[in-house]
Amino acid sequence: MTWQNWAGTASAEPASRYWPRTAEALADAVKEAGAAGLTVRALGSGHSFTPAAATSGAAIDLSGWTGVISADSESRLVTVRSGTTIREINAALATLGLAMPNLGDIDAQTISGAISTGTHGTGARLGGIATAVAALELVLADGSVVSCSAEQRPDLFTAARVGLGALGVVSTVTLRCVPAFDLAADERPMPLAEVLARFGEFAADNDHFEFYWFPYGKNALVKRNNRAAEPPPPRMPGWRRFVEYEVMENTAFGALCRTGRAMPALIKPLNRLAAATLSKRSYSAPSHEVFVTPRRVRFVESEYAVPRESLLDVLAELRAAVPRLAHPVMFPVEVRVAAADDIWLSTAYGRDTAYVAIHQYVGLPYQEYFRVFESITSAVGGRPHWGKMHTLDAKRLGELYPRFADFLRVRDETDPDRRFANPYLEQVLGP
Numbered sequence: 010m011t012w013q014n015w016a017g018t019a020s021a022e023p024a025s026r027y028w029p030r031t032a033e034a035l036a037d038a039v040k041e042a043g044a045a046g047l048t049v050r051a052l053g054s055g056h057s058f059t060p061a062a063a064t065s066g067a068a069i070d071l072s073g074w075t076g077v078i079s080a081d082s083e084s085r086l087v088t089v090r091s092g093t094t095i096r097e098i099n100a101a102l103a104t105l106g107l108a109m110p111n112l113g114d115i116d117a118q119t120i121s122g123a124i125s126t127g128t129h130g131t132g133a134r135l136g137g138i139a140t141a142v143a144a145l146e147l148v149l150a151d152g153s154v155v156s157c158s159a160e161q162r163p164d165l166f167t168a169a170r171v172g173l174g175a176l177g178v179v180s181t182v183t184l185r186c187v188p189a190f191d192l193a194a195d196e197r198p199m200p201l202a203e204v205l206a207r208f209g210e211f212a213a214d215n216d217h218f219e220f221y222w223f224p225y226g227k228n229a230l231v232k233r234n235n236r237a238a239e240p241p242p243p244r245m246p247g248w249r250r251f252v253e254y255e256v257m258e259n260t261a262f263g264a265l266c267r268t269g270r271a272m273p274a275l276i277k278p279l280n281r282l283a284a285a286t287l288s289k290r291s292y293s294a295p296s297h298e299v300f301v302t303p304r305r306v307r308f309v310e311s312e313y314a315v316p317r318e319s320l321l322d323v324l325a326e327l328r329a330a331v332p333r334l335a336h337p338v339m340f341p342v343e344v345r346v347a348a349a350d351d352i353w354l355s356t357a358y359g360r361d362t363a364y365v366a367i368h369q370y371v372g373l374p375y376q377e378y379f380r381v382f383e384s385i386t387s388a389v390g391g392r393p394h395w396g397k398m399h400t401l402d403a404k405r406l407g408e409l410y411p412r413f414a415d416f417l418r419v420r421d422e423t424d425p426d427r428r429f430a431n432p433y434l435e436q437v438l439g440p
């Protein structure tokens with residue numbers, strides 16, 4: 010059965026496919042595939058734009074390996090099966106009075122897929138989802154099951170939290186959760202010049218700050234989400250949420266994108282129209298409802314993590330480059346921030362980070378845009394999101410990650426025969 014990712018940028022024909030529903034079945038699948046001489050890849054929800062999960066060997070589909078295994082209300086440690094989606098985790102945590110400290114834009118990913126590629130949200134004092142992982146259980150190449158944490162096999166733990174599926178199949182993930190909290194959301198259009206001038210202030214003064222900039226418009230949509238003060242701002246009525254997020258950001262925006270794809274000469278004015286119709290919203294809601302928005306308009310994406318102090322230079326170059334592209338850009342640029350962390354292959358390893366994500370509507374040319382973007386971010390030591398489109402190879406990535414060699418050492422120790430190899434890992438980690 011053909012496997013394809015969400016964006017349609019990667020597909021594969023796995024030689025065999027497993028749907029484990031127990032820990033034993035998961036370990037047996039790895040053993041059986043090994044005995045048949047097949048390489049092994051775990052499948053998450055297919056939301057990586059890169060062919061990270063693609064395999065012509067054995068694909069282990071984790072959609073039946075889901076749910077909460079244990080939850081400790083005192084330590085707030087919650088252990089889940091690796092195929093559990095973030096949506097399912099949010100729902101389960103809400104019933105326990107708990108929440109994830111920070112999340113990305115969507116909740117369709119599996120927890121293991123999300124951490125394996127370094128999925129992140131925004132917040133200058135917060136890390137990506139993998140920084141909330143307290144322990145992992147992994148099935149190694151020989152089918153053995155090992156646990157790791159900061160105390161137990163610390164090197165494996167530091168490597169496997171953002172492990173690209175290169176070290177084994179993650180079987181369970183223990184998350185360090187926080188008490189459930191509401192966020193007060195403030196979303197408003199603002200002149201891009203003002204956002205850039207106040208970037209440092211906005212990043213420092215808000216729990217979660219990000220902005221979207223339509224490349225041909227003068228306005229950015231600024232999102233500032235903060236732990237709700239007492240009394241919190243009002244909830245957004247369901248009908249308004251539907252209009253704002255489903256109609257404006259999906260149905261109407263999707264219609265603009267389809268028009269632009271059919272008539273590329275209209276893309277620039279449509280882009281300006283989208284920027285001009287941005288509206289102000291202010292409301293409060295449980296944190297996961299604020300973090301996550303529906304994304305039904307399909308796109309392709311590249312995202313680079315750059316040193317935070319380089320952000321303004323990167324955007325200045327991007328602003329200069331976009332009008333010169335042969336093919337116009339339909340989608341906005343998204344800018345987020347994260348705190349430095351200590352996970353070897355985390356894009357925020359060792360440095361306070363700004364993330365710049367560029368997108369293009371599916372079916373429109375993106376190659377030149379993404380190439381230009383990559384050359385701009387390369388000049389400042391940009392590190393690509395492991396799940397988003399890029400062309401960097403192991404040699405270049407080795408220069409960008411100070412502990413790259415340590416990751417390769419752990420890979421050699423845990424998977425000397427490259428049971429978990431695929432062409433993407435060959436590109437980014439080497440043979």
Ligand SMILES: Cc1cc2nc3c(=O)[nH]c(=O)nc-3n(C[C@H](O)[C@H](O)[C@H](O)COP(=O)(O)OP(=O)(O)OC[C@H]3O[C@@H](n4cnc5c(N)ncnc54)[C@H](O)[C@@H]3O)c2cc1C
Pocket residue numbers: 015016050051052053054055056057058061062071091092112113114115117118119120121122123124125126127128129130173174175177178179180304394395396397
């Ligand atoms: C609409 C959209 C919005 C997005 N928003 C964000 C965002 O806000 N922030 C962000 O950082 N990223 C974002 N992404 C990227 C996305 O979060 C990552 O690509 C993530 O890896 C997808 O998770 P998945 O479950 O689909 O994993 P997949 O794409 O299926 O797999 C990713 C990798 O993880 C490996 N893997 C999966 N499960 C396991 C396991 N159990 N053990 C070992 N390896 C495993 C796979 O083999 C593969 O290498 C977005 C993507 C889309 C399409």
